[in-house]
Amino acid sequence: MTTNVISLVSIGAHPTSGRPRRAEQDARAVELGLQMAGDKLQVLHAGNIAEPTLRSYLGMGLPQLHVLEQPAGSDALPVLSEYLRDAGAQVVLAGSQAETGEGSGMLPFLLAEQLGWPLIVGLAQVESIDGGVAHVLQALPRGQRRRLKVRLPFLATVDNAAPKPRQSAYGPAQRGELAAHEVRIEEDELFHAAVLQPAKPRPKRLKVIKAKSGADRMKAATAKASGGGGQVLKGVSPEEGAQAILKLLVEEGVVR
């Protein structure tokens, strides 16, 4: 039995040139979906169907891509949740944040809240799906992994720990089919009050030394880094030393 997987995709922007491209994390969501469901993967986009970049997702070997047609600046949340409620998906994958627009990363959380599904953040690998329960690996900072058990259906976001997306090929991209769906259009009220502006480079934080005397300032400028008052075990047997080290490592939670 194959799983019914839907990947949500958006239009990205190249980090340097700003040109439209397939979004990095969404492409990873498609890759993970292809590994889980193969040809059965459904890919869903809410936005403009005329955008040529959409075809780069088709170039990853998809027969078709569903588009909920919306003009720019409309709210994708209600139409997506309406579509997903009836689509019968067991797993919905999405990137963790959009590369254009607000990019708050709230969409998967709001979708999960509206659908009442559990949400996994930072999905790295799906180990098994068995009898309505999935065992998955979640990516943590510093290259760590955590195993989670979650009931189907669930939503998951992927980040850069997910498998690297395959290349997009030109031929399949042109042959693939874009299936348009008519939906109700709702405007997003965010931009009534908020303004998008080119990103300002953030000032580098200065190292301010709050010293009362000249000697303190001199010390702060020249002194070597020192913990000051660390515990020194001298003249103990290797076993005692090792026990002390192990105690600290266990306290810090790095030795399990």
Place this chain on the structure above:
Amino acid sequence: MSDIIRRDPRAEWIARNRLHPLHAAMQPVQHSWMGPNGVIRKNVHGVGFIGPNGIKRIDRSGAQQGGSAKRTAAVEVQLPLHQIAAPAFYINVVPDMVGGRLSSHDRDLLGLARQLAGSDGAVLAVVFGDHKESAFATAGVDRLLVLEGHAFDGYSPEQRVQGLRAVDNQFNPRHWLLPDSRSGGGELGRRFAASLKERPATRVWQIKGDECIGRAGAGQEDLARPLPRLVLAAAECADPVSETRHEVLPVELSTALARSLPRIEDLGAVAVDPAAIPMAEAEFIFSGGNGVKDWALFHQTAAALGATEGASRVAVDDGFMARDRQVGASGTWVTARVYVAVGISGAIQHLQGIGACDKVVAINLDPGCDMIKRADLSVIGESAAILQALIAAVEAYRNGAKRDAA
């Protein structure tokens, strides 16, 4: 203050100069006086001064007069205490508490909360489970709410959101601040926002009055908007509190927390290959230097501990470790939480490379080396014997843990 005993030529000069305004203060203490029975008493210990080598010198020629001024210990500066008896409003902060302590991101966030609270409001920090932090007072926490319970152990985002909702109901804070970080705050904040149905401002790096600016999209644009109730702030969003001390009064939830059946079950951490983790972001590094003679034993210990291996420049130059394992100014600047240095004396370039490490453990033969001054725990001794004992201790610990579980 340094422990080296030094002569103070200036004090001696003032003591000789009868016209100097400080002359009287620099006179050595009187060492002979008339006792109650008319006998002259002498304090033989008050004579002379302590020389540069710590040996008492008595100069009977009369040239030496001052220099025995008492040594002033470095006084810990007590910052002024900021007290709020009845807060007009609360600013709630949920710090990440990576490893049970406030991270620098958490401190920045508390600094931002302090700015928003001003003189009438109180900063309320919400902490889940046990913590090891002792510096909440200087970080700017007026009230501390610790949510205890086994429900918050491990990965429990749904329980935590319920906890935060209960806090929200009781304290009704003016703002909620969470760190927009990958170590939990970003996720918890978004879950909480979705559950409150509030639209948060994300990746906020500046708050000015009622406006906030945050990064949007992939970082090419900024989004300026009115300050919402829920803010997910980026690192370095404000300066941490540095000039005041705060009360850290404990507060409690008045209602018991509702427990729901979690839909996501945490099955625990998965062992990952420590060698595959990039050094710059490894959490636990086991590093060897010139003092390591038995490299096979070193690798065996690293494997037993499950640590990522690192090396000092000498070990790399001598060909015992690969170049990409070098820690320090010309190698990798590591950010490990725990760094174990075996046989590394601590050249300044190496100490720079481990500047961001939280806990440093040193195993070394030389008790006077710089690494031991930096380390939180140092064991002086032959590294080979200690490493063997460490392997045995880890195995015993793991076996013991298994037996307890069974």
